[in-house]
Structures are given as structure tokens and as C-alpha cells.
Amino acid sequence: MKLSRAASFLCLAPLAHACLLPEESAHESVGVVRRQTTNNTGIPIGKADRFNDGTIAPRGLGTQPPGTDLGTLLSVKEIESAFRGLAKEYSFETFASPFKTYENATIFGGKIGGNSKGKSESPRVFFNAAIHARERGSSDNLLYFLGDLLYANKQNTGLVYGGRTYTNDDVRKALSTGIVFLPLSNPDGVAWDQATNTCWRKNRNPAAAIPGNANSIGIDLNRNFDFLWDFPRLFAPTVAPNVASNDPRAATYHGASAFSEPETRSIRWVMDTFTKLRWFMDIHAYAGVVLYNWGSDENQAKKQGMNFLNSTYDGERGLMPDSPAAGIVYSEYVPSRDWADKTYAAMRMGNAMDAAVGRHYEVTQSAYLYPTSGASDDYAYSRSFANPKLNKIHGFTVEFGFGNQAASCAFYPTPEQYHQNLLETGAGFMEFLLSASEIGLGDRGSY
Numbered sequence: 001m002k003l004s005r006a007a008s009f010l011c012l013a014p015l016a017h018a019c020l021l022p023e024e025s026a027h028e029s030v031g032v033v034r035r036q037t038t039n040n041t042g043i044p045i046g047k048a049d050r051f052n053d054g055t056i057a058p059r060g061l062g063t064q065p066p067g068t069d070l071g072t073l074l075s076v077k078e079i080e081s082a083f084r085g086l087a088k089e090y091s092f093e094t095f096a097s098p099f100k101t102y103e104n105a106t107i108f109g110g111k112i113g114g115n116s117k118g119k120s121e122s123p124r125v126f127f128n129a130a131i132h133a134r135e136r137g138s139s140d141n142l143l144y145f146l147g148d149l150l151y152a153n154k155q156n157t158g159l160v161y162g163g164r165t166y167t168n169d170d171v172r173k174a175l176s177t178g179i180v181f182l183p184l185s186n187p188d189g190v191a192w193d194q195a196t197n198t199c200w201r202k203n204r205n206p207a208a209a210i211p212g213n214a215n216s217i218g219i220d221l222n223r224n225f226d227f228l229w230d231f232p233r234l235f236a237p238t239v240a241p242n243v244a245s246n247d248p249r250a251a252t253y254h255g256a257s258a259f260s261e262p263e264t265r266s267i268r269w270v271m272d273t274f275t276k277l278r279w280f281m282d283i284h285a286y287a288g289v290v291l292y293n294w295g296s297d298e299n300q301a302k303k304q305g306m307n308f309l310n311s312t313y314d315g316e317r318g319l320m321p322d323s324p325a326a327g328i329v330y331s332e333y334v335p336s337r338d339w340a341d342k343t344y345a346a347m348r349m350g351n352a353m354d355a356a357v358g359r360h361y362e363v364t365q366s367a368y369l370y371p372t373s374g375a376s377d378d379y380a381y382s383r384s385f386a387n388p389k390l391n392k393i394h395g396f397t398v399e400f401g402f403g404n405q406a407a408s409c410a411f412y413p414t415p416e417q418y419h420q421n422l423l424e425t426g427a428g429f430m431e432f433l434l435s436a437s438e439i440g441l442g443d444r445g446s447y
């Protein structure tokens with residue numbers, strides 16, 4: 001407990017980077033990402049295919065006896081096999097995004113639930129996993145949770161995630177929201193990270209690579225979305241160097257342009273295709289936090305015109321606290337109703353994660369972790385501001401786990417941490433779906 005509290009404190013300190021190691025702070029990180037010389041790479045990666053080429057569905061900890069050991073981390077091959085096994089067992093709709101990755105991988109996804117009153121409805125909730133390659137367990141958390149949800153629905157049972165239990169009614173309610181998901185949104189990066197144990201974060205696009213510099217391959221996909229992407233121009237000069245990077249060698253290199261990458265275009269495509277989406281969850285590690293919009297600056301609900309679209313404020317964003325003496329006073333507009341709904345869902349999720357195994361998750365606005373540009377959760381929410389014809393999507397990020405300081409890469413969990421992460425995210429995802437079903441599927445007034 002002592003350790004996890006220290007870790008989350010570190011991550012919530014100014015300029016700390018939850019998905020980043022301390023030495024990867026954008027302005028100074030152009031070098032090595034392995035910080036320890038050890039062969040400890042955490043939980044081993046599965047060698048065989050336990051889903052037998054897509055013929056066996058994954059089942060998580062929520063529908064199995066306490067103490068069940070799911071064994072090794074899912075390999076890339078097993079993530080794909082588990083996905084097919086799930087689709088086969090429960091006959092849900094699957095799809096492939098039209099954009100192939102640099103290494104020609106397909107970004108695949110599925111659509112489940114959403115059936116109410118006998119008709120199939122457009123999904124309201126979008127889960128995205130593994131956008132950052134090294135955050136091991138992201139795909140596992142999602143696939144095992146969905147496996148539990150579908151199993152419990154079919155068997156008319158509930159779910160148990162450590163200290164949190166859910167009834168079969170809860171299961172049906174959660175599924176009624178309709179879920180669309182991408183279990184592996186950065187397939188090239190994850191394959192590379194699993195093959196090399198290099199603590200790899202980005203994708204593998206070498207478009208801007210510098211010959212002889214291995215770290216200069218790849219783009220940080222979670223800085224590549226079209227939300228304040230052009231950070232040097234849009235953020236305050238003192239903040240901009242920590243928001244993202246223009247340097248291909250950096251862990252937070254944002255790419256040649258917004259949506260330059262097939263992976264981010266695929267995520268946008270899901271949002272464009274499923275037009276009734278209302279809730280988006282991006283699954284990351286590790287800071288032990290649940291985050292909600294915005295990530296650019298402190299939220300405010302009073303000045304509608306003070307927002308990311310208003311060029312009057314270019315060069316002033318991200319400074320927290322503001323600097324009135326320097327003439328920089330900016331905070332990001334969020335309608336108060338939205339703010340309340342986001343906080344409610346995030347708090348419920350954080351509380352459920354706390355109750356699962358007893359580790360504490362902080363719940364906070366993303367900008368309090370550190371200001372960012374081009375992130376998926378903010379892009380999701382920004383869409384309906386930029387184009388009022390689009391559905392409003394609330395954006396969230398969960399940073400599961402608390403890190404493995406003994407490993408060569410702190411993002412590689414121990415077997416015990418992997419297990420705890422599965423219990424916590426299972427409870428958290430359930431609560432997120434129940435919140436969505438209770439407070440906002442978009443059927444209410446002008447909401």
C-alpha cells in the first residue's frame with residue numbers, strides 16, 4: 001500500500017507523466033526508455049494459444065471462483081484469438097477498420113449488447129485498449145471483462161470482482177447500453193514491445209525516423225488526435241514542451257499532422273460510424289487514476305467563449321494555475337451539466353475500483369495529471385463542440401495499476417498485479433456501463 005500511494009502521488013505531482021516514465025518528460029526525453037538493467041519483465045507472455053485459434057471464448061475473474069489464476073499475459077496472437085473466440089461463442093458483430101497499420105495489421109473490433117425491447121440499438125459506449133504498446137494488460141482487462149459480461153448474461157448469473165458484486169440485472173443493464181470496442185488499437189507497437197521488451201510506447205511508423213536512432217521510430221498515438229494538436233502554437237510557451245513533442249525521438253512525438261496515423265484514424269472511424277456513442281473509455285496504465293475531460297486546462301463552466309476553438313486564447317492554454325501578471329488567464333469551458341455527469345461516472349468507477357482489492361484510485365480531471373494535447377478522450381468530447389451535428393461523447397481515461405518498480409519497464413506488471421488489475425478494471429468497467437445506462441444514453445431533453 002505504501003508503494004502504491006507513493007506512486008500515485010508522484011504521478012499527480014506537476015509535470016509528472018502517468019503514461020510516461022519520469023525521465024520521459026517531453027522536453028528532455030529523447031533517449032533511452034529502459035531505466036533499469038534487469039531481466040525482470042514481469043508476468044510472462046503466453047506462448048501457446050489458449051483460445052485454440054478462436055474456438056474458445058475468454059472468461060475473466062468475475063465469473064470464476066476467487067483465487068482463479070489466469071496465468072500468463074495474452075500475446076498478440078492470443079488477443080486476436082480471444083476476440084474471435086468471444087465473437088464465435090456469443091455471435092456478435094465484428095468489423096475491421098478501413099485503415100491498415102504501417103506493418104499491415106488490421107485494427108479489428110466488435111459490437112455487443114444494445115438490445116432493448118427486442119431491437120438492436122446503436123452502441124452508446126466505446127472501449128479502446130492498448131493504444132500505448134507497453135501498458136501490458138490493457139487488452140486482457142477488456143477482453144476478459146467482456147467475456148465475463150457475456151458469460152453472465154448467457155448463464156443468468158452476476159459478477160464478482162473482489163469486493164464488488166453485481167447482479168444479473170446489473171449485467172443486463174450494462175449490456176443494454178450497447179458496447180463497441182477495439183481490443184488492440186496499436187497492434188504494431190504491442191507486437192514490437194512483446195517481442196523486444198523495450199518498454200515501447202508508440203506505434204512503429206518510421207516516417208520521421210532518424211537513421212541510427214531506434215527511439216525515433218513511431219508516433220505517440222495519444223498525442224495524434226485532432227484536439228489542440230498544434231501544441232507549440234496553442235499552449236502557453238512555458239507549458240508546451242511538456243504537453244507533447246515535435247521531436248521524433250521523444251516518447252510523446254505527436255506525428256506530422258493530426259490523424260496522420262492509421263490507428264488514430266481507425267478510432268475516429270469508430271466514432272464516425274457508430275453515431276450514437278455517448279461514452280468513451282481509453283484504457284491505459286499505470287497511475288491508479290480515473291480521468292475525465294478536459295486534459296488541456298482547468299475546467300470552467302461560466303465562460304462559454306473561452307474554449308479550445310477560440311483563437312483569442314492561442315498561446316495561453318495549459319498554465320495551471322494561471323498567470324494574471326503575465327496576462328495569461330485561460331480555462332476550458334465545460335457545460336455544468338456535462339461536468340456533473342462526467343464526475344459522477346468517474347467517481348462511481350473509482351469507488352468500485354477501490355472496493356475490488358483495496359488499492360486506492362484517484363479520480364480527477366485529466367489536466368490535473370498534466371496538460372496534454374491530441375489525446376483520445378479530449379478528441380472524443382471535442383467533436384460535438386467542433387461540429388454540433390455530431391453526438392456528444394464524454395471522454396475518460398483509466399490508468400489501471402500502480403507500476404512494477406522491480407521490472408525493466410515499470411509498465412510490465414507482476415503476476416499478482418496483473419490479477420489485481422483485472423479485478424479492479426472489471427469492477428470499474430461495470431460501474432462505467434451502469435453509470436452510462438443510468439445518466440446518459442442521449443434520450444433526455446437537449447442532452
Ligand SMILES: [Zn+2]
Nearest residue numbers: 019132284285
Ligand atoms: Zn498510456
